[in-house]
Amino acid sequence: xxxxxxxxxxxxxxxxxxxxxxxxxxxxxxxxxxxxxxxxxxxxxxxxxxxxxxxxxxxxxxxxxxxxxxxxxxxxxxxxxxxxxxxxxxxxxxxxxxxxxxxxxxxxxxxxxxxxxxxxxxxxxxxx
Amino acid sequence: xxxxxxxxxxxxxxxxxxxxxxxxxxxxxxxxxxxxxxxxxxxxxxxxxxxxxxxxxxxxxxxxxxxxxxxxxxxxxxxxxxxxxxxxxxxxxxxxxxxxxxxxxxxxxxxxxxxxxxxxxxxxxxxxxxxxxxxxxxxxxxxxxxxxxxxxxxxxxxxxxxxxxxxxxxxxxxxxxxxxxxxxxxxxxxxxxxxxxxxxxxxxxxxxxxxxxxxxxxxxxxxxxxxxxxxxxxxxxxxxxxxxxxxxxxxxxxxxxxxxxxxxxxxxxxxxxxxxxxxxxxxxxxxxxxxxxxxxxxxxxxxxxxxxxxxxxxxxxxxxxxxxxxxxxxxxxxxxxxxxxxxxxxxxx
Numbered sequence: 061x062x063x064x065x066x067x068x069x070x071x072x073x074x075x076x077x078x079x080x081x082x083x084x085x086x087x088x089x090x091x092x093x094x095x096x097x098x099x100x101x102x103x104x105x106x107x108x109x110x111x112x113x114x115x116x117x118x119x120x121x122x123x124x125x126x127x128x129x130x131x132x133x134x135x136x137x138x139x140x141x142x143x144x145x146x147x148x149x150x151x152x153x154x155x156x157x158x159x160x161x162x163x164x165x166x167x168x169x170x171x172x173x174x175x176x177x178x179x180x181x182x183x184x185x186x187x188x
Numbered sequence: 189x190x191x192x193x194x195x196x197x198x199x200x201x202x203x204x205x206x207x208x209x210x211x212x213x214x215x216x217x218x219x220x221x222x223x224x225x226x227x228x229x230x231x232x233x234x235x236x237x238x239x240x241x242x243x244x245x246x247x248x249x250x251x252x253x254x255x256x257x258x259x260x261x262x263x264x265x266x267x268x269x270x271x272x273x274x275x276x277x278x279x280x281x282x283x284x285x286x287x288x289x290x291x292x293x294x295x296x297x298x299x300x301x302x303x304x305x306x307x308x309x310x311x312x313x314x315x316x317x318x319x320x321x322x323x324x325x326x327x328x329x330x331x332x333x334x335x336x337x338x339x340x341x342x343x344x345x346x347x348x349x350x351x352x353x354x355x356x357x358x359x360x361x362x363x364x365x366x367x368x369x370x371x372x373x374x375x376x377x378x379x380x381x382x383x384x385x386x387x388x389x390x391x392x393x394x395x396x397x398x399x400x401x402x403x404x405x406x407x408x409x410x411x412x413x414x415x416x417x418x419x420x421x422x423x424x425x426x427x428x429x430x431x432x433x434x435x436x437x438x439x440x441x442x443x444x445x446x447x448x449x450x451x452x453x454x455x456x457x458x459x460x461x462x463x464x465x466x467x468x469x470x471x472x473x474x475x476x477x478x479x480x481x482x483x484x485x486x487x488x489x490x491x492x493x494x495x496x497x498x499x500x501x502x503x504x505x506x507x508x509x510x511x512x513x514x515x516x517x518x519x520x521x522x523x524x525x526x527x528x529x530x531x532x533x534x535x536x537x
Contacts, residue, residue, distance in 0.1 A: 098199070098200060098204055101488050102465055104465065122464075124204045124490070
C-alpha cells in the first residue's frame, strides 16, 4: 500500500512538503508519483541558492518509462540538495519521504501552504 | 495498467528493471495476446504470401517453420512487420495489434489476384503467451516434454497439455532464447496458470509491456511506429537481411531495388549517450548545431548499463564510431554511433 504521512502537506502536481523548524521545508515527490513513474533513473535538481516561486519548475525526474517536471509546492530559496540522488536515484522509489527527499528550501511565505492538501485530501485526489 | 491498441495491459508487475533482468538471466512470461493472427488458406496461399512479404516464403521448406518479414507498400515503406508460420494446411501471419485493421485491408486489397485464397482474422480467438530467457527451455520442457529441446530457432510444433491444444514456437521479441505459445482464448487463463506453476521451480516471473520494450530495444528489434512505419523501408531499418530481392516479384520490390542501387535515404543507427538523462523518442540527433535525425526509441539499456537509443541519420553518418549528439531538453549530450545490437546473448552453450 502507498502511504501518505499525515504530518506532510501535498500538492496536485504530486510533490510533498515537510515543514521543519526555523522556516525550512523538505520537498520531494509522493509515493503515488514514485509508483506511477516506476524505476527512477535520473533526478535533475537545482543548486543551493536557487530561488523559486510556488509552482515554478525546479527540476526533472526521469524513469525508465517517462520523464516529468518537478514543481515547487511552495516558494523559497534552496538551502540543501539531496546529492545522493545523483548516484542513487532509486532512493525515490524506495523511500520517497525519507532518504529519497529532493531539496530543502527556506520558505518565503508559509501562508502559501494553506492551499496545499492534507494527506487525506491528497489520497482522495489520487484515487479519483 | 495502460490501454494499448484497445487492450488493458500491465506496464509492469513489479519493476521494469527487475523484470528486464529476470528475462536476461532467468525466465519471464508475457501475455502478448494483443498480437493479431491471420490464417491464409487455399491452393495458392503460398503464392499470395510470397507476393505480400519481402522475405522468401520458399525458405519454409516444410510445415512448422517460421520466418520474420514485412509487408512493404508500393513506395517501399513498411505496412507492418510480422512472423509467417507455415503450418500443415495453411499459413499463419502474426501481426502487430495496432495494425490489424490496416493489414486486413492491405491483404484484402490484393486477394483477388490469387483465386481461391482466403484469409481469416483469428486475432480475438487467439491468445499468445511468450516464455523468454535462458531458463525458458527448462519451463517449456516441464510443460510439454524434454524433446522440445530439439525444436530449433524459428521452428514450431503442436502439443496438448492438460487437455489444452497449443502451438509452441521457438521465437520471441527479447533477444533471449524463448518460446511463444499459441492457445485458444478460452484456455488462455488455464495455460497462464499452468506456465506459472511449471515455471515456479525456475523462478519464472510475469513481465509487463515496459520490460518488453526495453528488452527489444537493447536487442535492436524494431517496434512498428518507431523504427518502422509507412515511409520507412525494412532496409533503412537495418532489416535488409530479411529482404530477398531476388526471390521474384513482391509488392515494393522495385522501390527497394532502387534504394539499394541509389543508396538509402536514411539508415538506422544505434547510439550510446554520455549522460544520466535518457535519449527519448522524438529528440533531435545533431551534428554540431545541425539536426541530422531523430531518436525513434531510447531508454536506459538496463542490462548493458548505459543509455541507448535508435534513430535515423544519413548513411554517411551511420558508421560506428561517428560522433554525434542528442539534444535532451535543450542540452546537447554527446552520442556515439555503435554497432547493432547493443546486446547479444551468448550462444556458445
